[in-house]
Amino acid sequence: MSPVTHFFTGWVLANCFDLEQRDRALTTLACVAPDVDGLGVIPELLTRNSSHPLLWFSLYHHSLHNLMFALVIAALAFALAVQKWKTGLLALLSFHVHLLEDVVGSRGPDGYRWPISYPAPFSSSLQLAWRGQWGLNAWPNILVTIVLLPVTLWLAWRRGFSPLEMVSAGADSSLVTALRRRFPARTAV
Numbered sequence: 001m002s003p004v005t006h007f008f009t010g011w012v013l014a015n016c017f018d019l020e021q022r023d024r025a026l027t028t029l030a031c032v033a034p035d036v037d038g039l040g041v042i043p044e045l046l047t048r049n050s051s052h053p054l055l056w057f058s059l060y061h062h063s064l065h066n067l068m069f070a071l072v073i074a075a076l077a078f079a080l081a082v083q084k085w086k087t088g089l090l091a092l093l094s095f096h097v098h099l100l101e102d103v104v105g106s107r108g109p110d111g112y113r114w115p116i117s118y119p120a121p122f123s124s125s126l127q128l129a130w131r132g133q134w135g136l137n138a139w140p141n142i143l144v145t146i147v148l149l150p151v152t153l154w155l156a157w158r159r160g161f162s163p164l165e166m167v168s169a170g171a172d173s174s175l176v177t178a179l180r181r182r183f184p185a186r187t188a189v
């Protein structure tokens with residue numbers, strides 16, 4: 001699935017738990033982290049028509065979709081978090097939710113399944129792929145993203161914070177204020 005879908009999945013997952021702001025961000029980002037290996041798409045596209053194209057995306061995408069990198073991310077989250085164990089474990093879970101989302105819905109336009117080499121780089125014996133996998137642009141992915149957006153807005157309305165808190169506290173509170181003004185809470189009779 002796309003990094004945007006992973007991001008909102010991580011956010012909703014983080015909101016299932018009572019976390020500090022920083023720990024929420026770490027849990028959310030852990031769900032996007034595996035796609036760091038997809039950043040090679042930029043040089044690959046830029047050099048596509050050159051005489052020496054860089055195939056960094058084709059070569060390295062999914063090279064960090066494995067248990068080893070999951071543990072690195074979990075350790076990083078542990079180190080940076082306020083609630084260390086809780087956030088470290090949630091980051092590990094969040095990372096694996098990303099892998100699951102990719103196995104079910106990240107088939108490339110060329111039909112390639114991008115199998116996940118879970119024990120890499122130590123072994124290539126286990127490749128995770130699912131025969132029923134749908135394409136990256138298929139409707140279930142769009143549906144998941146469309147469902148995650150209102151859930152995110154509902155959470156913001158209800159709990160008083162949104163993913164905007166990661167970039168700007170002001171923008172975050174403006175959004176929450178706007179939502180609460182638009183949808184005032186029903187008062188008990």
Ligand SMILES: [Zn+2]
Pocket residue numbers: 001034035065098102
């Ligand atoms: Zn991925």
